[in-house]
Amino acid sequence: MIVSFSLNGEARTVDVPGDTPLLWVVRDDLGLKGTKFGCGLAACGSCTLHVDGEAVRSCSLPVQAAEGREVTTIEGLGDPENPHPVQRAWIELIVPQCGYCQPGFMMAAAALLAETPNPTDDDIDATITNICRCATHARVRKAIHRAAELAAEVAAGARTAEGRRNGDTSSEDGAGGDR
Ligand code: FES
Numbered sequence: 545m546i547v548s549f550s551l552n553g554e555a556r557t558v559d560v561p562g563d564t565p566l567l568w569v570v571r572d573d574l575g576l577k578g579t580k581f582g583c584g585l586a587a588c589g590s591c592t593l594h595v596d597g598e599a600v601r602s603c604s605l606p607v608q609a610a611e612g613r614e615v616t617t618i619e620g621l622g623d624p625e626n627p628h629p630v631q632r633a634w635i636e637l638i639v640p641q642c643g644y645c646q647p648g649f650m651m652a653a654a655a656l657l658a659e660t661p662n663p664t665d666d667d668i669d670a671t672i673t674n675i676c677r678c679a680t681h682a683r684v685r686k687a688i689h690r691a692a693e694l695a696a697e698v699a700a701g702a703r704t705a706e707g708r709r710n711g712d713t714s715s716e717d718g719a720g721g722d723r
C-alpha cells in the first residue's frame with residue numbers, strides 16, 4: 545500500500561503493508577532512529593512521536609492512519625541551533641540516565657506543553673505515563689516545569705519583537721505611532 549505523509553516537514557511516501565506500525569516505517573524504512581522501541585504494546589511510551597501535534601505511541605499505530613498527516617519525531621522537534629524549550633530544559637537539568645526512553649518523554653512533554661502551557665504536577669502525572677527503567681521521573685517532571693518557563697520566555701520575547709516590528713512599520717509607512 546502506498547502511504548504518503550509529512551515527516552518532520554518533508555513529504556515522504558512509502559510502499560508497505562498498511563498495518564505496519566508507524567514506528568517500523570519511521571525507523572526501518574525512513575531511517576530515523578531517534579524514536580525507540582520498548583514494549584510494542586502502547587504501554588511504555590518509548591515510541592512516542594507526534595501525529596498532527598498529538599502525542600501518539602507509534603508502535604501501535606498502523607502507518608495507513610498517518611496518510612496525509614503531519615508526523616514529527618524527536619529529530620524534528622528542534623535542532624542544535626534552535627532547540628525546543630523541552631530540549632533546552634532536558635539538557636539544563638541533565639534529565640537522561642541511559643537515555644533510551646527519553647525521546648518518548650520529550651515528545652510527550654512537548655505535546656503536553658502545546659496543550660497546557662503551564663501544567664501542574666497533577667497534569668504532568670496524568671499525561672506523562674511513559675516508563676523509565678532508570679527512574680528519571682522526578683527529573684522529567686522538574687524539566688517540564690522548566691520547559692514551561694523557557695517557552696514562556698520565548699513567547700514573551702517574540703511578542704516584544706513583534707511589537708517593535710509593528711512600531712517600525714508604522715513609522716516607515718508614515719502611519720504615525722506615538723514613539
Ligand atoms: S514501544 Fe510503543 S509504547 Fe512501548
Ligand code: FES
Nearest residue numbers: 642643676677678
Ligand atoms: S533514562 Fe534509561 S530507561 Fe529512561
